[in-house]
Amino acid sequence: MSQKIFNTRTRKKEPFKSVRDKAVGIYACGITAYDVCHVGHARAAIVFDVVFRHFRARGYDVTYVKNFTDVDDKIIERANAEGVSIRDIAERYIRLHDEDMAALNVLAPTLTPRATEHIGDMIELIQALEKKGVAYCVDGDVFFSVRDFPAYGGLSGRNLDEMMAGARVDVNDKKKNPLDFVLWKKSKDGEPAWDSPWGAGRPGWHIECSAMSRRYLGDTFDIHGGGEDLVFPHHENEIAQSQAVTGQPPANYWMHNGFVKINAEKMSKSLGNIFPVAQILKLYHPEVLRLFMLQSHYRSPVDYSEDSLAEARQALIRGYSALGLLKETAAKFADDGKGKTPADDAGHLEKISALRARFDAALDDDFNTALALGCVFETARLINAVITTEKKMPHALKGKVLASAGQAFEHFRDVLGVFVCDPDVFFQADRAVEVRKRGLHADVIEDLIDKRRAAREDKDWSRADEIRAELAAMGVVLKDSAAGTVWSVE
RNA sequence: GGCGGCAUAGCCAAGUGGCUAAGGCAGCGGUCUGCAAAACCGUUAUUCUCCGGUUCAAAUCCGGAUGCCGCCUCCA
CATH class of the missing domain: 1.10.10 (Arc Repressor Mutant, subunit A)
Incomplete structure (x- = not known):
C-alpha cells in the first residue's frame, strides 16, 4: 500500500506523491525559544519524529527541517526582564529544548535553522513581495496585503469577508486591511534591529518559515507540519507570502497534530496547567510519555492526566516484559543454523511477517500509530506465548520464531522510537523513577x-x-x- | 457571529460500507506458584450518543437532534 496523508488543505486523506522520486522534504514549525518545552511541544515533536522515521524506514531520502524562532516579542520581553541579550535567552531555551528532545528519543532533524541566521533571505523575500505589489511599507513597517492575494484563506477554509464580519482583529491605523499582517517590523530604541531597505527593524513572525523552507527545501516541497493552532494565521500567512512570490504553493501536504489537553481542560497559562517536559520526565520514564502520545492518532486531541500516563506505563511494562523474556531465553533457543528446522505447524512465522506488514500498512495510512501499536502488542503476546506455553515446540524452531519476532520488534522500535532500551535497563530506570516519586x-x-x-x-x-x-x-x-x-x- | 472537529465496552483507543468491532488499562474465571507476581488460556460492546433516511448490507454514507471540544488573539 502506498503512503496516504490527511491534507489539512483539502480535509481529505490523499495518496502521497513526492516531488522527487523516493525523496521527501518536510518542514515543521519548531519552537519560539523563550521558555521550556511543554507536553504539547513534546507531542508535535514525537508526531513528526515518527513521520520522519517511517519515511526513512520506507526507503525515502528525507530532508526534515525544523526551525527555531530566536527573535520575537516574547523573547525580547524575557531578555529585558532578565537584563540579558535575546541571544542568551534563545541559546538557553534551544539547549533545554535539545535536551528534552534527546530524552524523548526524538531524532535530530536534518536541519535546524534559526531565524536570525536568515534575515537576509527574509529581506529578499519581502522585497520580492513589494515588487509583486502585495506588500506595502508604512513608516518603517511592512505589511502583506491580503486583498492582493486572492487565494488567501484557502488552507483554513475561510474567506476574507467572513473574517471581517468576525471583527476580532486589532485595529491598526497603518494597515490597509485589518487582516494584513506584518512582514517587517520597525524596531524601537533598544530593541534588536537589523538594517533593511525599510530602516532598522526585525522580521515579522511568519516570514521566517517562508524564507527558511524555501532556502532548504525549494519553492514547493512535500510536507509542511505543525500544531493545529498554526493553521490560522501562521500557515495561511506562510502560504500567502511564499505563493505570492513563487506562484506555487510552498507545500503539497499540510499536516497538523491535535492538541494536548490537561485533565480534559485546555492547557493554558491562565489555568496554570502547563506541564513542562522536564517535569514529566521526573515522574515517568520518557518512553511512557512517548507511548502515551502514540496510542492516539496524531490528529485527535489527547488528554494528559496522571491516570492516562500510569496506564501507558503499564502498557510499556507489558512490552518490555516480553522483550525481557525474549532476552532471557535467547541463548537457550539459539538457532545454531545447523540441522533442519521443523515445519512451523502453528504458523508463527507467517503471523510475525503478517504483523510486520500490518504495522507498516498502519503507518502508511496517515501514520496510524495507534493501530501500529496494536501489532506491537500482538507480537509481544506471541513472544510470551511461544516461550511459556509451546512446550512441545522443537528448540530449533522456537529459536527461529523468537529471532524473527525479535527482528520485528527491532523494526517497531526503529520506527516508533519506543522499546529502545535493554529490558533490564528499562526496568531499573522505571523502578528508580517510581521509588523516587513515591518516596x-x-x-x-x-x-x-x-x-x-x-x-x-x-x-x-x-x-x-x-x-x-x-x-x-x-x-x-x-x-x-x-x-x-x-x-x-x- | 464565522469555520472546524469529536461522540465506539468500567476507562483509554483503533476501525469510516460487507470477514469473529484491533490493541492497552482495569475486572472476573482457569493454568502455573508454598502463597504471590509475571505470563498464557478463557471471559467482559448482538453493538458503536439519539431519531429518521439511502442500501441487499451502515459504527462506517446522508439529514436532523443532543452533548462535548478546538480555532477565529501569542500559542505545538
Whole structure:
C-alpha cells in the first residue's frame, strides 16, 4: 500500500506523491525559544519524529527541517526582564529544548535553522513581495496585503469577508486591511534591529518559515507540519507570502497534530496547567510519555492526566516484559543454523511477517500509530506465548520464531522510537523513577526482602507472607524465581 | 457571529460500507506458584450518543437532534 496523508488543505486523506522520486522534504514549525518545552511541544515533536522515521524506514531520502524562532516579542520581553541579550535567552531555551528532545528519543532533524541566521533571505523575500505589489511599507513597517492575494484563506477554509464580519482583529491605523499582517517590523530604541531597505527593524513572525523552507527545501516541497493552532494565521500567512512570490504553493501536504489537553481542560497559562517536559520526565520514564502520545492518532486531541500516563506505563511494562523474556531465553533457543528446522505447524512465522506488514500498512495510512501499536502488542503476546506455553515446540524452531519476532520488534522500535532500551535497563530506570516519586527507600525494601528470604528458607510461610503484605502496602511487588526474588513498583 | 472537529465496552483507543468491532488499562474465571507476581488460556460492546433516511448490507454514507471540544488573539 502506498503512503496516504490527511491534507489539512483539502480535509481529505490523499495518496502521497513526492516531488522527487523516493525523496521527501518536510518542514515543521519548531519552537519560539523563550521558555521550556511543554507536553504539547513534546507531542508535535514525537508526531513528526515518527513521520520522519517511517519515511526513512520506507526507503525515502528525507530532508526534515525544523526551525527555531530566536527573535520575537516574547523573547525580547524575557531578555529585558532578565537584563540579558535575546541571544542568551534563545541559546538557553534551544539547549533545554535539545535536551528534552534527546530524552524523548526524538531524532535530530536534518536541519535546524534559526531565524536570525536568515534575515537576509527574509529581506529578499519581502522585497520580492513589494515588487509583486502585495506588500506595502508604512513608516518603517511592512505589511502583506491580503486583498492582493486572492487565494488567501484557502488552507483554513475561510474567506476574507467572513473574517471581517468576525471583527476580532486589532485595529491598526497603518494597515490597509485589518487582516494584513506584518512582514517587517520597525524596531524601537533598544530593541534588536537589523538594517533593511525599510530602516532598522526585525522580521515579522511568519516570514521566517517562508524564507527558511524555501532556502532548504525549494519553492514547493512535500510536507509542511505543525500544531493545529498554526493553521490560522501562521500557515495561511506562510502560504500567502511564499505563493505570492513563487506562484506555487510552498507545500503539497499540510499536516497538523491535535492538541494536548490537561485533565480534559485546555492547557493554558491562565489555568496554570502547563506541564513542562522536564517535569514529566521526573515522574515517568520518557518512553511512557512517548507511548502515551502514540496510542492516539496524531490528529485527535489527547488528554494528559496522571491516570492516562500510569496506564501507558503499564502498557510499556507489558512490552518490555516480553522483550525481557525474549532476552532471557535467547541463548537457550539459539538457532545454531545447523540441522533442519521443523515445519512451523502453528504458523508463527507467517503471523510475525503478517504483523510486520500490518504495522507498516498502519503507518502508511496517515501514520496510524495507534493501530501500529496494536501489532506491537500482538507480537509481544506471541513472544510470551511461544516461550511459556509451546512446550512441545522443537528448540530449533522456537529459536527461529523468537529471532524473527525479535527482528520485528527491532523494526517497531526503529520506527516508533519506543522499546529502545535493554529490558533490564528499562526496568531499573522505571523502578528508580517510581521509588523516587513515591518516596520509597530501596535499602529498606531490600532489607525486608532479605528477611523474607530467611523466613522462606525456614519455611515460615506466614512470616514470609507478612513481609510480602508489608511491601505490597508500599506498592512493592515481588517476583520469586529460582534465581531469587526481584522486586518492582506497581 | 464565522469555520472546524469529536461522540465506539468500567476507562483509554483503533476501525469510516460487507470477514469473529484491533490493541492497552482495569475486572472476573482457569493454568502455573508454598502463597504471590509475571505470563498464557478463557471471559467482559448482538453493538458503536439519539431519531429518521439511502442500501441487499451502515459504527462506517446522508439529514436532523443532543452533548462535548478546538480555532477565529501569542500559542505545538
